[in-house]
Amino acid sequence: MAEATTFTNSTQILEPFRGIKKVTIEEYFTSGHRTCQGCESALVMKLMVKAAGARTIVLGSTGCMYVANTTYYTTPWVVPWMHTQLGSSGSAALGTAAGLKALMSKGKIKSEPINVIAFCGDGGGADMGLGAISATLTHKEYNSLILLYDNESYANTDIQLSGSTPYGANTTFSPPGKAIRLIHKRWKKNTAGMLAAGHPECRYVATVCASYAVEMMNKVRRALTIGGPTFIHSLDPCPKGWDYDPMLSHELGELAIETGIFPLYEVEDGQLRYYGKTKAIVDGRARKPVREYLLKQGRFAHFLEEDLEYFQKKVDEMWDKWEVPGVVPFRRMDATKAALDPK
Amino acid sequence: MPALICEVVYRGIFQKNLAARMVRGIVLSARKSGRWGIAFGRYGDSPQRNGIPAKDFAIVADTKEELEQNMARYEPKHVDVTVCVDDTLSKGVESWAWYGLQPINRLTVPNGTLLMTSLQAPEELLKDIHKKDAPYKLALIRAKASFSGLWVYKEDHTEARILGALAKIAPAFLSLDGVSQAIQEIEWGSDLKVASARKAYERLETREVKMTEGNTEIPYSFEMPKWWEMREGVTIPAIPIGKPKEGGQGYVPERNPYFKKFTTRTMRPVIDFDTCVKCNLCWISCPDSCFDVMPDATFDANMEACCGCGVCEAVCPVEKCITMVNESAFSDNASQWEMWRKDKAAYKTWLLATIGDKKTTARSHGFRFRGQYEEELKNDLETGGVEITAGIPGENAQHKTV
């Protein structure tokens, strides 16, 4: 490779796709993976690199999008791709970006902006890898995107619950039984909100859903363009673990947004912007009842009315009680309580 | 016969629980006549994926020693009975566990039995089932494929009927009484299921298959490289970028040559190129990148890459522009677009006929809403609108419980 002239640590300028007809025609993640019928996460991979383009390196931490995508000799990747350990998406992004920066700034390789994207599942991102992602989001001199594809369980290993699994869901670690109907009683982690709030120098955090493909791709392009470490949280319906007809992947993605369970927003340089159906909800459009979403999935088939009501109540709180609806779970102390407060 | 070796070829996830019930049922039934047995899934198929073919095995023997000859294996080298609970698998099996396409009857011993659930005639099935260099028996249970998911099970008696049929096929190992007793005691058993097993025993249709019969296609295979031929650092080449279709128009992605995925498919999209509005939604939404962009900006689903999820039909804004149709209606993976380009009128006729058949367009991909399976079964039991595994249409109408 030719020696560099000057190194600027710049990023690729990726303008948003103006509509579906303007989307890149080439595929950088193609056929040959062994994912489930209707796998939304495979679609996320495809859209992610379609948005990023050819001059991209992708790192994938252990999970479905590793094991099912790249069984030996059966890669679907057109761009360079490398496996990283389950908890290492943050370190993989950081190390790859740092290696390129070092070699380019020292003139050892040609200086050019190369996209670095590391992805992780909810197990790798919201559970095991959270610390490394957090660290990476503080290293502002390294350009990389970490994309969390959240199918709400350790779907590769047999559907075990993760910190991102919804309340009450049936998983192989939380089977409903005669004695205990709901083993899993933890509420889903607010991963994107936590990372946006906790890393003031991370310039871009967004939530996406591939049911809205063009918007999803444009968030990826924005994250790669703005530079520094960035984070995107994608909610991916999983026909295997959620137990539904694979044909319904898109519909369930839409329902997750329309019920207000998964809000779509982006935080750019500290500025919060809701978008899509979520913006309509913030602007006052009624949310669909969560049951319309939950009862289409076998993982909630054991729910009783009280479970559905509890779930609805918790989602209502996100929108009616949270200081920043759907994003930051702080609540303002009400006046009477404040008055009684000794301090 | 020192041992009875059975394989169950099934659809990953959709039939995972069904297959597990069958292989466990085989062992527990044989136990009733004092036999020893093991049941296991092929480790290489795990973690399973929706639709991707997988295998479970049940081996029963007179003695523990005979059993040991078949233990600590990923799969037996040959089987006495191949059980296949989705007749679209008759086109061949490309599983997680290996590279290339394997005929459904590959492991079946000479004069062994291929036991299938199907609504098709044997002659129809043999158009797909690959030719074998030995005669064998094709045994059929009249039933449609039973699909459900990981958490909600469709209690349509398929497992009971397979066990009943096996008692007919291998009486030396599985007596009908043993099977009935096992079903009664097993956690998912019931009297009605015992009845279904016994009916299956009576009604099993068996047909000799000659060496001359079957699909003559040579399945694609894969040569394993030697250790020094493999690239170091656990690396493999990436897939090249695709090319325009023709005259610089359209786009065809390069595809992985080693895993084609079409045997995962039970239904395929049938596309009406005349009504396509070129909205791009099917193309952008396909998780398997199976749509080639044609020079006229329509989209042709590559039938070697399509795994039949149906997302394209779900997102298509035009009524009947994309329709999912059962694989049994097709005999090859030819390009629909080329067919359409050659003779648009003929294509239209074919299209209307193909998407017009209610039986082949019925959806069978698992859970859609709570209570769905009960509704379907109730309906089947009372009206017998479609044959189900519980027996002959309407004959169980007096039973209100399933």
Next chain:
Amino acid sequence: MAVVTKAAPAASDEKELLISGSEAVAEGLTLADIDVVTAYPIRPYDTVMQAIAKKISGGQLVAEYIVAEGEHSQFEIVKHASTVGARVFCGSSGVGWAYAMECLVVTPPLRVPMVCLVGNRALDDPGAFGVEHNDALFVRDLGWMLCWIDTSQEAIDTTLIAYRVAEDRRVFLPLAISADGAFLTHSQALTLVPSKAKVDKFLPRYDRGDLLLHPDNPITVAPQANEDWVIEIRRQNDEAMKRASTVIEEAYADFRRVFGRGPENPWFEEYMTDDAEIILVGMGTISLPMKVGIRNMRAQGKKVGLVRLRWFRPFPTERLVAVLSKAKAIGVVDRDYSFGSPFNSGVVANEIRAALYNAATRPPLVGFICGLGGREVTLEDVYKATDLCYNAANSGKSEAKTIWLGVRE
């Protein structure tokens, strides 16, 4: 293949510095112009990271210096930097090395030539800073190259040799340099630091070649593999480790040609072994009290010698056997333990027993465990070990039990 020429006189362009083993490694890293280094605090290895930080803030070294949030990330970051072609350095000690274990496991199959410093430290619990070799030995079976250094001079020289060996395309394996906590990492000695010009003659630039992860070389790295592939991948690593032996020989020969110093025998240091009846074997700074003891015993007419093992992986089986079979008895002094292993000995003793198994002559062997948790190895320990070896030599039988030296009884 390097041509070994007559050793040139010590080059005048080398400067002499009073530095610790850790500082010496940092000098070596500066000369090697490393690109990415990751740090995380744990005694005693982290003195090297402090030294590198000074080099970087002082402008002598230009590299990405990343302070990680734990050893797991620390090793993953450099692993990935190495795959895009960067020369990397990392390191740890004791339980820190253990915390990184998952990331240590993956580097050999990925053929990542990272160089690490392990400041040997006892494993928790109890938390202890003193030296034990068990930490570095975690990776002995995994495809890591392992060597032990003894002096600040060896520290800087071995650092340069390490990159030359690890980054050789025939090898491409990770390499850990072990330095005894305190005795080497924290004590300063006079050390010759060579010139950049000479180092550039000796150490070529790291070329990732066909394994480079870059849009210009699109590959998929480490796809998931079932039973159809893994044993072939292990076999490839087996071959790389075998090739490493040749590459190490070449590197030391070339080092002597370029710098005019360095050992003839890369694998181990021989001290007074030519006529030795008893040969003591050890790794690391344990050699220093041994040498003193040997000189004293020689004054009393006892013919004792020392073999100080530098390279543990690859293990120099033939050369070691050739030397050891000449002795009347062998005493192996381990600064590690392998509880419940054959004869309840240390790791090195069992390796040497195995190495001698096919030897024509197998002298009696006595295993010792000594200096655990940083306990000083005393002359008395050395004398006692030697006496027990003489007993074995006279009886002609190996001692069945392993002797613990310097433990309160």
